[in-house]
Amino acid sequence: MTASPLDRVIRSHRAADAVLTLTDADGPIAGREVRLEQTRHKFLFGCTGFEFEALANGDSKDPDRDALLAERWEGLFNFATLPFYWGRYEPERGNPNTERTLNTARWFADRGHPVKGHPLAWHTVTADWLLDLDNAEIAAAQVDRIRREVEGFAGVIDMWDVINEVVIMPIFDKYDNGITRLCRDIGRIPMVRMVFDAARESNPSAVLLLNDFDMSSAYECLIEGVLEAGIRIDVLGLQSHMHQGYWGEEKTLGILDRFSRYGLPIHFTETTIVSGDIMPPEIVDLNDHQVDEWPSTPEGEQRQADEIERHYKTLLSHPSVEAMTYWGMSDGGWLGAPGGFLRVDGSIKPSYERLHALVNDEWGTDETVRTDDQGRVSFNGFLGDYRVTCGDAAADFKLDAPGEAELTLDLS
Template sequence: MSETSIDRDIRRHRAADATLTLTANGEPLAGREVRLEQLRHQFLFGCTAFEAVELASGEAEDPERAARLVELWEGLFNFATLPFYWGRFEPERGKPDTERVLAGARWLAERGHTVKGHPLAWHTVTADWLLDLDNAEIAAAQVDRIKREMGDFAGVIDMWDVINEVVIMPIFDKYDNGITRLCRDIGRIPMVRMVFDAAREANPRATLLLNDFDMSSAYECLIEGVLEAGIQIDVLGLQSHMHQGYWGEEKTLGILDRFSRYGLPIHFTETTIVSGETMPPEIVDLNDHQVDSWPSTPEGEARQADEIERHYKTLLSHPSVEAITYWGMSDAGMWLGAPGGFVRTDDTPKPSYERLHHLVNEEWGTNGALVTDEEGRVRFNGFLGDYRIEHRGAAAEFTLDGTGEARLALDLA
């Protein structure tokens, strides 16, 4: 297959040249075959990892199935999103689900995965007991909640979706909730300031995201207002639940160009591409699409695999994008019952799994044998990330970070 302009852009933004000088006891390893293995991508290939919480906490109904899903998860991803929906995390005030979620977060972090918490403030799935409080008390409870979670999980989770879907927050009318009441009272920008100030104070080292599904100018106006108010945002989160059909390259790149003008890194925080019938286009709120059954189909799976490849390639070709999070590994338990996972309800991988596995681990992975020259040097162009190089049982690790051509001296004694 011939290389496309998108493929060239991916290589330009995601790979770098490296020259390694290899020695053993100070002497060049000349004319030797060495083995290069990429251990981890710098780019964050992410997915929800709620199954890891069940597995690590010992509460999985079917531990073998949970372990299998986590194994499949690790075949694709290095970046996990864990659930902090307030109404489920602390359904009874003062009794948060810290221990169980922390077990899952530690398990993932110990395996080398970056972990993000989602979300700290959101009007949906928020705590019902907030309705018993006045707005000042709701604000105090929200700030305390942020400081508690960020403190309890610091060093394990240092990346957070601080506030979710602020554009719609004060006008949300599906049901009454404390967060909408508060945001309607104080306004969007003061709400963002309050939660980001609390998060920054609780963990100054954390990466803090503003996240939204609204890709209209309303989100741009919010971002501009937030930045003009001097509120520090580390990353912009863009959601892309494509239940009504794949966006396509032109729309996706257009959105990226619009939101990259703020000079902030971009994470595609919630991506879904279905492998069955697409949702009718006239649906405005995706939650309004209620069906008894939404099966994955062979035709849909073939389409999903193609669209997954196109979507991931498009995002990697744009220099502002640092992460992609897919919103669900398996069709079992997917949001809205959609057939959007990489794995069917019977736990078998779909073609989209195999396609992304090939991209991440082969096309975008850098592995293989190299031969040193007479001065012990090897040269290669590799995707950014962490590497291991080995010769006859001796090994060294290094990082290719894209700050220029890497010139490293490694001793394999």
């Protein structure tokens, strides 16, 4: 099968031409069958891990169902986002949900999946008890909260959405909250400096994101102001909840080109593509779309599968993108939307099968090949972790950068 131009672009950024020389105590392993298996992608194929708290803490009401969900999650994803919404994480001051969240994070980490915390500062779903404080006290509580989480989870969670949706934060008017009060008082850039400084000091090796849904020039102005102020941002987070329809390649690539000019890695942090009716275009705030039912439909599911494939391929074709997090494994999540890879009853949708084939087959490696008379095998593989097996012997290796790679592996 001949690769398309898009597929060739993707492989130019995401894959390497590898030559392995395999040896043992007797020298080159010549003329032998060996298995090449990719065990992990370097690219972060992410999804929320909210659904696994009960399973990770041993109190699931339906452990068989949750175990099957976990198996299907791992069939697609290698990177989890866990919730730290302040109002739910610490509804009563001084009583945070630390133990259960830490157990959940370790559950993912023990399976080799890095975890991101989301978010440390946000005006929505924030703690109601902040309204009892003055602005100086709110700032102190926010800084203390960041230090507690970033220090306490270090080594298990080393990536954070530090602050979420700053563009709208000081002008947010849906309801009163302490974080909007504070941001309105001190301004966006001082707010960003305060929270990033607290996170950076608490874990200097952590990867810290600035995250927003606003893809307009307002977000660009914020980024430019933050960088000019000398605030170090590790990654730019771009949200893409497509409840009102798939963006398409032109819009997505245009956004990527605009935000990649800052020279920072880009994570698509929150993506949904629905398999039911599209939300009306006149809705400005997606939260305002409230319906009794939002079912997945057969025609919508086929459309979703096609758009999922197009979207992932578009993102992987751009060298600045390092991660893509899908916002919910199953239907019925945020706003009740049919945006998942599984239906409400847990059955697999076409989008699951399509992404599974991309991640594990088209972009994965699991094949048996024969070494030549010098013990060499050649292949083209996506960047990530690999294992080569010959008989009872095996060795692990990595492909870290696109281009060409030559490795000698001893299977003694």
